Amino acid sequence: MGDLLFNFTEWLRGTPLTDLALAMSESAPTLWIGEHFWSIPIVQVIHILAIAASFASILMINARILRLAGSSTLEETTTRYVRVIWWALVVLVLSGLVMIVGEPIRALINAVFWVKMTVFVIAIVFTVWFHKRVARRFAGGAEASAGAKAAGILLVILWCMIMTGGRWIAYNPG
Amino acid sequence: MSFYPEPTNIWESIEYSTLGITIAESTWMFPTLETIHVIALVTVLGMIAIVDLRLIGVGSRQLAVTKLSKDTLPWVWGAFALAAMSGGLLFVSKASSYVINPYFLWKMVMLTLAGFNMMYFHFFTYRTVEHWDLDPTVPIGAKIAGGLSLVFWLLVVFFGRAVGFTLGIFY
Numbered sequence: 001m002g003d004l005l006f007n008f009t010e011w012l013r014g015t016p017l018t019d020l021a022l023a024m025s026e027s028a029p030t031l032w033i034g035e036h037f038w039s040i041p042i043v044q045v046i047h048i049l050a051i052a053a054s055f056a057s058i059l060m061i062n063a064r065i066l067r068l069a070g071s072s073t074l075e076e077t078t079t080r081y082v083r084v085i086w087w088a089l090v091v092l093v094l095s096g097l098v099m100i101v102g103e104p105i106r107a108l109i110n111a112v113f114w115v116k117m118t119v120f121v122i123a124i125v126f127t128v129w130f131h132k133r134v135a136r137r138f139a140g141g142a143e144a145s146a147g148a149k150a151a152g153i154l155l156v157i158l159w160c161m162i163m164t165g166g167r168w169i170a171y172n173p174g
Numbered sequence: 175m176s177f178y179p180e181p182t183n184i185w186e187s188i189e190y191s192t193l194g195i196t197i198a199e200s201t202w203m204f205p206t207l208e209t210i211h212v213i214a215l216v217t218v219l220g221m222i223a224i225v226d227l228r229l230i231g232v233g234s235r236q237l238a239v240t241k242l243s244k245d246t247l248p249w250v251w252g253a254f255a256l257a258a259m260s261g262g263l264l265f266v267s268k269a270s271s272y273v274i275n276p277y278f279l280w281k282m283v284m285l286t287l288a289g290f291n292m293m294y295f296h297f298f299t300y301r302t303v304e305h306w307d308l309d310p311t312v313p314i315g316a317k318i319a320g321g322l323s324l325v326f327w328l329l330v331v332f333f334g335r336a337v338g339f340t341l342g343i344f345y
């Protein structure tokens with residue numbers, strides 16, 4: 001796994017991403033962030049708060065799907081928390097972009113970062129699907145099917161993978 | 175044979191213990207513990223925020239406070255136990271650096287304040303919950319508890335993150 005990520009990072013160094021990251025490093029926003037010590041930690045705190053909002057929402061939807069919690073119908077519970085997930089995603093993307101601008105080379109020339117982004121895109125597509133298809137069947141007080149239960153648990157796993165990726169960006173081999 | 179100096183205080187004794195050295199010398203243990211810590215703390219944070227936001231009147235206003243508490247508390251306690259254990263192991267591996275880091279100490283202060291706030295709410299304010307369980311607007315004492323909790327936990331995260339950027343720069 002370490003070798004694979006190392007080689008992936010090596011490969012990234014040969015792509016135009018390196019030129020992009022180097023060009024970004026000279027830009028005014030990157031320089032500004034570099035000069036302001038607290039900017040990165042503060043943006044990370046915002047990022048963490050948004051993850052907390054979306055992850056807790058996913059857990060609450062799951063708890064309701066599995067009938068472990070909630071007094072509302074499955075439809076009400078899903079509507080309530082999916083809205084939180086979308087707003088949290090906006091904050092996650094914006095704060096994430098600030099972090100990329102802040103440290104372009106550390107982020108873009110980093111195998112773990114791209115693994116995280118891949119899982120992130122999968123999770124978003126999956127959440128849209130969950131929202132449009134799975135949650136629609138909850139209308140009228142219906143309970144979750146076996147498929148919906150599996151989908152809910154898969155969402156939890158995907159988010160755990162995203163968070164793992166987020167932490168390991170700092171430990172990318174290479 | 176040990177390559178580590180003789181401990182001169184309790185924190186060094188912890189850091190140079192077999193457990194501390196094992197974590198510090200491993201390439202993967204520290205980041206893995208951090209990952210567990212992050213997943214656990216966002217769970218604590220998110221679940222606590224659901225109740226706090228209900229108390230200050232921002233979200234879930236039509237839901238019973240008791241029901242929301244009952245649904246979120248198992249997550250909070252389970253995840254808090256996980257965060258405390260993973261955090262404890264992270265601490266052991268660099269104990270003497272953490273105890274002299276002011277942000278780490280502030281984080282502990284904020285955790286303590288969050289704990290006292292929760293205890294006060296639970297043992298005093300919450301005793302009358304049957305009278306306002308379903309009210310969209312709760313008594314001022316409960317609102318203050320919710321607001322303080324959000325502030326304390328926000329500061330826990332901020333100081334926690336600050337530790338990561340300043341560990342080792344204090345002597």
